[in-house]
Amino acid sequence: MKYDCIIIGGGISGLTCGIKCAKEGMSCAVITAGMSALHFSSGSIDLLGYYPDNTIVHTPADVLNSFAVNKPDHPYAKCGPDIVMEALNFLREELSEQELELCSNGNNNHFHVTPVGTLKPTFLSQKSVFNENINQAFKKNTTISIINFKGYRDFNSDIAAVNLKKHRLFTDCTITSNSIDLQDLQGAVKEAIELRSIDISRIFDKDENLHEIAERLKRAAGDSEFIGVPAVAGLENHKTVYEQLVDLTEKIVYEIPTLPPSIPGMRIDRALKSRFSGLGGVLITGDRIIGGTIVNDQVTRVYTKHHQQEGMTARNVVLASGSFFSGGMVAEIGNIKEPIFGLLVDYPKQREEWRSQLFFQKPAHPFLSFGVRTDENLNPNVQNGPLVKNLFCAGAVLAGYNPISEGSGGGVAAGTGYYAALQAKKRCDDIRKGNE
Amino acid sequence: MKKFETRVIVIGGGATGTGILRDLSLRGIRCVLVEKDDLASGTTGRNHGLLHSGARYAVKDIISAKECIAENMILKKIARHCVENTGGLFVELPNDDNTYFEKLVTGCRDAGIDCNEIPLNRAMEIEPNLNAEVKRVLKVPDATIDPFRLASANTLDSMEHGAVVLTHTEVVSMIMDQGIVKGIRCFDRLGQEDIEIYGEFVVNAAGIWGQRICNKAGIQFPMHPSKGSMVIIDYRVNNVVVNRCRVPADGDIIVPGDTVSLIGTTSKMIPLEKIDEVTTDDDDIDVLLNGGEALIPNISKTRVLRVFGGVRPLVADTGDTRGRDISRGIVLTDHEERDGLKGFATITGGKLMTYRLMAEKTTDLVCEKLGINRKCETHIIPLPGSERETLSDKQTYKSIPETVVGSTRFRHGERAYRILKGDRKNYSLSCECEMVTSGEIEYAIENLQVKDLVDLRRRTRLGMGPCQGTLCAYRAAGIFFETGAADYENAAKMLIDFMEERWKGIRPVLWGDTLREAEFSYWIYQGLFGLGNLVKETKGRGEGVVVEEEY
Numbered sequence: 010m011k012y013d014c015i016i017i018g019g020g021i022s023g024l025t026c027g028i029k030c031a032k033e034g035m036s037c038a039v040i041t042a043g044m045s046a047l048h049f050s051s052g053s054i055d056l057l058g059y060y061p062d063n064t065i066v067h068t069p070a071d072v073l074n075s076f077a078v079n080k081p082d083h084p085y086a087k088c089g090p091d092i093v094m095e096a097l098n099f100l101r102e103e104l105s106e107q108e109l110e111l112c113s114n115g116n117n118n119h120f121h122v123t124p125v126g127t128l129k130p131t132f133l134s135q136k137s138v139f140n141e142n143i144n145q146a147f148k149k150n151t152t153i154s155i156i157n158f159k160g161y162r163d164f165n166s167d168i169a170a171v172n173l174k175k176h177r178l179f180t181d182c183t184i185t186s187n188s189i190d191l192q193d194l195q196g197a198v199k200e201a202i203e204l205r206s207i208d209i210s211r212i213f214d215k216d217e218n219l220h221e222i223a224e225r226l227k228r229a230a231g232d233s234e235f236i237g238v239p240a241v242a243g244l245e246n247h248k249t250v251y252e253q254l255v256d257l258t259e260k261i262v263y264e265i266p267t268l269p270p271s272i273p274g275m276r277i278d279r280a281l282k283s284r285f286s287g288l289g290g291v292l293i294t295g296d297r298i299i300g301g302t303i304v305n306d307q308v309t310r311v312y313t314k315h316h317q318q319e320g321m322t323a324r325n326v327v328l329a330s331g332s333f334f335s336g337g338m339v340a341e342i343g344n345i346k347e348p349i350f351g352l353l354v355d356y357p358k359q360r361e362e363w364r365s366q367l368f369f370q371k372p373a374h375p376f377l378s379f380g381v382r383t384d385e386n387l388n389p390n391v392q393n394g395p396l397v398k399n400l401f402c403a404g405a406v407l408a409g410y411n412p413i414s415e416g417s418g419g420g421v422a423a424g425t426g427y428y429a430a431l432q433a434k435k436r437c438d439d440i441r442k443g444n445e
Numbered sequence: 446m447k448k449f450e451t452r453v454i455v456i457g458g459g460a461t462g463t464g465i466l467r468d469l470s471l472r473g474i475r476c477v478l479v480e481k482d483d484l485a486s487g488t489t490g491r492n493h494g495l496l497h498s499g500a501r502y503a504v505k506d507i508i509s510a511k512e513c514i515a516e517n518m519i520l521k522k523i524a525r526h527c528v529e530n531t532g533g534l535f536v537e538l539p540n541d542d543n544t545y546f547e548k549l550v551t552g553c554r555d556a557g558i559d560c561n562e563i564p565l566n567r568a569m570e571i572e573p574n575l576n577a578e579v580k581r582v583l584k585v586p587d588a589t590i591d592p593f594r595l596a597s598a599n600t601l602d603s604m605e606h607g608a609v610v611l612t613h614t615e616v617v618s619m620i621m622d623q624g625i626v627k628g629i630r631c632f633d634r635l636g637q638e639d640i641e642i643y644g645e646f647v648v649n650a651a652g653i654w655g656q657r658i659c660n661k662a663g664i665q666f667p668m669h670p671s672k673g674s675m676v677i678i679d680y681r682v683n684n685v686v687v688n689r690c691r692v693p694a695d696g697d698i699i700v701p702g703d704t705v706s707l708i709g710t711t712s713k714m715i716p717l718e719k720i721d722e723v724t725t726d727d728d729d730i731d732v733l734l735n736g737g738e739a740l741i742p743n744i745s746k747t748r749v750l751r752v753f754g755g756v757r758p759l760v761a762d763t764g765d766t767r768g769r770d771i772s773r774g775i776v777l778t779d780h781e782e783r784d785g786l787k788g789f790a791t792i793t794g795g796k797l798m799t800y801r802l803m804a805e806k807t808t809d810l811v812c813e814k815l816g817i818n819r820k821c822e823t824h825i826i827p828l829p830g831s832e833r834e835t836l837s838d839k840q841t842y843k844s845i846p847e848t849v850v851g852s853t854r855f856r857h858g859e860r861a862y863r864i865l866k867g868d869r870k871n872y873s874l875s876c877e878c879e880m881v882t883s884g885e886i887e888y889a890i891e892n893l894q895v896k897d898l899v900d901l902r903r904r905t906r907l908g909m910g911p912c913q914g915t916l917c918a919y920r921a922a923g924i925f926f927e928t929g930a931a932d933y934e935n936a937a938k939m940l941i942d943f944m945e946e947r948w949k950g951i952r953p954v955l956w957g958d959t960l961r962e963a964e965f966s967y968w969i970y971q972g973l974f975g976l977g978n979l980v981k982e983t984k985g986r987g988e989g990v991v992v993e994e995e996y
Contacts, residue, residue, distance in 0.1 A: 050968075051972075123973060124973070165919065168933055202872050202874075278637065333964050334961045334965050334968070336961075341962075342745075360727065360955065363955055370977075412972070
């Protein structure tokens with residue numbers, strides 16, 4: 010069969026694109042090798058966190074226009090700020106269909122607490138993550154208790170508490186750290202000697218444990234008004250788990266991200282995938298696109314690892330294959346390439362210019378901005394070849410933005426994924442009109 | 446200001462310094478070691494870890510070759526747990542000078558190095574990845590040695606015999622009185638404290654940094670720093686040491702070590718000002734990868750994990766009669782004889798391979814000066830961990846995964862029994878790449894002079910594997926604070942120092958999977974943690990965290 014759209018990559022970008030395509034009535038398939046950047050993320054969606062001079066952006070929705078005007082090669086300039094905001098709203102609505110609520114602090118950024126107790130600006134967070142105005146939320150003499158689970162080393166409540174206390178906002182607050190044991194509860198892997206986030210989320214997912222967990226949290230928190238826990242409070246039943254925890258502890262409970270695997274990221278991953286499948290999209294997991302045929306200005310066929318001979322055909326192809334880590338881009342000793350189609354890539358030839366001298370230097374390493382160059386419709390060029398008109402690039406495979414130093418990864422992923430779907434839809438409509 | 450007294454002060458915590466400390470303490474002499482950074486953080490920890498058979502020197506330098514084979518036999522016994530008895534090959538490739546092979550065989554025979562030519566099919570069996578076009582192969586008793594483990598075991602034994610070890614403590618000046626060295630003034634960088642140590646004799650075992658120590662004593666002691674760079678491959682692609690059978694040159698050896706292989710080595714003179722920040726140039730990397738490729742084809746396609754460089758302390762002026770031609774040999778200088786300064790000696794030159802012999806000669810001199818009549822025993826008494834096997838009974842650890850038992854014993858030898866016991870939570874893995882458990886981390890912090898995450902890496906291999914510390918550094922930091930070894934105030938600082946230390950070796954080889962891994966690390970430490978936002982100043986250790994954001 011010939012799909013209206015084949016999407017290469019199952020991260021935020023590819024799945025947002027897939028859901029939009031499916032909702033527009035297109036036949037589409039998402040091909041994903043497995044885990045995506047979501048599994049290593051905080052689970053919050055950044056829109057724009059930092060200006061080019063590294064100062065914090067407080068009202069990203071308002072500054073998006075001027076930001077895009079100053080950076081014409083930025084993906085935000087290509088989609089247009091309105092589409093980006095529309096895409097984020099779309100993402101919120103689609104996730105809420107799957108009982109995963111994303112919250113924002115109005116049009117402003119909020120600051121989420123990190124595993125080392127720093128504060129990072131972000132735009133959308135899950136309901137279980139602090140997402141209010143930080144200047145108003147914590148009054149003088151507020152008491153906060155950060156509670157970890159025994160045997161879990163991918164979060165450290167002491168480090169988080171000590172550093173959080175150093176922020177001016179919290180100097181007059183009491184922040185304590187504590188830990189409780191959950192290893193005697195239902196669903197705990199008794200013989201486990203190293204606990205990972207997923208092990209603990211399974212304990213939370215068991216309904217019969219919730220009263221006991223809440224009781225222990227409450228006891229450990231003592232008089233504190235706020236409880237911070239590592240973000241492992243349920244995966245499959247997260248919504249109920251979180252509501253119950255708040256009810257039963259009678260305290261304000263917030264989740265703080267952890268080292269990977271990221272349970273909040275996995276919640277988004279699951280919700281997007283089941284939404285996509287629920288809308289009739291074809292999700293092909295555990296396979297990967299290894300190449301494609303381009304004739305003139307069209308991708309005519311793509312080949313997967315498991316279907317190397319016959320391949321698959323589609324009217325449109327969206328390349329949402331991610332950055333280097335995900336394999337969307339490949340760096341060799343002297344060059345950088347896009348491995349599936351051999352697309353034109355923006356990067357300096359000298360290896361020295363790929364990275365900064367210090368690991369934590371600002372601005373962030375140049376290689377984070379390397380990627381496929383596209384026109385304003387997200388169409389790329391083949392290396393030394395034509396513009397490919399039915400191929401659209403989305404997400405981290407794109408050049409022209411630095412997801413970490415800008416704090417823009419989520420917004421670019423969702424925005425360009427959504428925009429690619431609109432472009433594909435337009436082409437499908439044009440083809441149908443032509444046939445009539 | 447802290448003041449105390451001892452008999453002998455040793456400056457430098459490399460193989461030589463820790464070796465001298467052990468020799469002194471085994472002879473019952475009270476002693477203190479002062480190291481400005483960490484044990485094995487200088488040249489000792491920055492070489493390819495070859496336990497020379499001496500064959501490499503057999504053609505040109507018979508004295509070094511004989512020293513090597515003698516020490517080789519000793520270290521295989523007394524430092525058993527630091528040595529992997531791999532064996533080594535010298536391989537002649539098609540365009541190599543074919544007269545070198547015979548010279549090598551003759552040289553080895555003269556030096557007493559057991560070597561024999563083996564058939565090519567046997568060589569390919571031993572080392573299947575070897576270049577198939579190899580012409581002739583000579584088998585030699587090369588092996589590998591872990592210099593971190595070696596310095597650590599020497600230190601541990603010294604401390605168990607009463608020696609005092611002060612790491613992260615830098616010598617500020619010498620205490621001198623009428624042409625006699627009476628002690629040293631130093632600064633403890635972690636405790637931020639001045640210390641005066643008085644003693645009857647000061648030994649300068651600071652390697653290439655020894656020139657600066659001599660200057661503090663008012664002595665000119667010129668050295669020629671020679672930089673050697675190496676590339677680490679993320680897989681153990683060879684099982685025996687593979688040498689190119691030709692006149693020594695850049696990129697002519699591949700040494701297996703633990704889970705990785707190393708391509709060595711380049712040789713470049715550098716100015717003395719550059720010895721603290723050794724960098725590797727892109728052309729060094731090309732030379733090494735091409736050299737490695739000739740011995741083991743496709744090695745450069747394997748992931749390059751990192752690069753590093755060390756500085757050899759070559760001596761330019763040995764006082765009077767000796768010249769440059771033996772400058773890679775051992776140079777022990779009695780400054781009373783050379784400069785009329787009593788109570789002070791400098792030991793330099795030499796190689797990791799001959800560290801024990803250097804220590805023996807130095808300690809003999811110290812004993813002579815102090816009028817002590819005790820013989821050296823370091824060639825007989827095994828290092829802690831290398832004692833006779835007592836733990837062969839696997840039953841003891843039947844509840845612990847064999848991989849964990851194996852890794853722990855590989856690193857700590859017989860001392861592993863102190864780690865592999867107690868609560869099961871002690872077996873939980875903090876570093877999956879190198880199988881380092883929480884128990885091993887606690888043991889290292891408590892017993893092996895570990896002050897921060899960078900030190901911990903040298904004692905346990907934590908963060909040396911494919912992920913380069915991305916997942917384990919944060920976990921290990923937690924254990925650090927729980928054991929009370931550091932306070933939480935410095936958590937961010939310690940993590941930043943560790944990541945920056947790792948970055949130095951990754952930066953020059955940022956392509957392929959190494960770039961992917963670096964992107965992942967950056968996502969976690971900057972994208973997820975925002976660590977870079979927290980600290981303004983990242984120079985030096987123990988500085989506080991500056992929060993600079995407005996919300």
